[in-house]
Amino acid sequence: MVQEGQDWIYSETVKDHFLNPRNFLMGDEANFEYDAMGLVGNPICGDQMKVYIKVRDGKIVDVKWKTYGCASAIASTSALSEIAKGKTLDEALEIKAEDIDDYLGKLPKHKFHCSVLGHDALKDAIEKYREKDGEK
Template identity: 70%
Template sequence: MPKSLNDQQCEPSPKPFVYSEIVKEHFLNPRNFLMGDESKYQRDAEGTVGNPVCGDQMTMYLQIEDDKIRDVRWKTYGCASAIASTSALSELIKGKTLDEALKIGPKEITEFLGGLPEHKFHCSVLGHEALAEAINNYRSKLQK
């Protein structure tokens, strides 16, 4: 609020935020993101989707052991909901088998976040796609 409005007799209201509290929490304190140089992180698979020209891009890095996701890191270029979606997904898939992880789709991510504005739903789709891409890459690497 502009400071010159502070002295008006408006009732103090809770701070408005276009996103849910959970989205805000994950955006401001993202979990599992890969800090700095990604080449230092040992991983078994990675997958990238999106394009900076469109406004968002995500990469998922997975450590996989016995077909289970032992650890996950990510990087995201994008808006608050893109960052929060990737952060949420990283929490949801840790410790899951690859098949279980693949079942976590946009709907589950959005629900976990307490909803996303309608025009931001695609951000949760991208997170799911980045994960699927990483798992696909891993599986095709195994087959070789």
């Protein structure tokens, strides 16, 4: 058969983040010292994401993530981890699905709505961090 190389519905940037995901937490989550973890989605619906943040002086100094999901779910969480790193908590709360979409050079429309959820997991992590911080 003819060798065609790859031709996907995804942009080269999405493909790169899918095939070479950044900042993911490999294996057991005990391997990473984090201050809070946020969760979004459900495997029954096909996508679930966890975002782990390490916070110093109100800034996200490190982000790791885990994802069960399709290529755009993996790529978008990977992209989010790069966007969020170094941001203050207030800045990070402003990250929208559209920002991830722009960063990746646009996902196919039918993928955008179902798989770009990482920012909600990040929001969840920040809220949990602030609750915990408030208790101190």
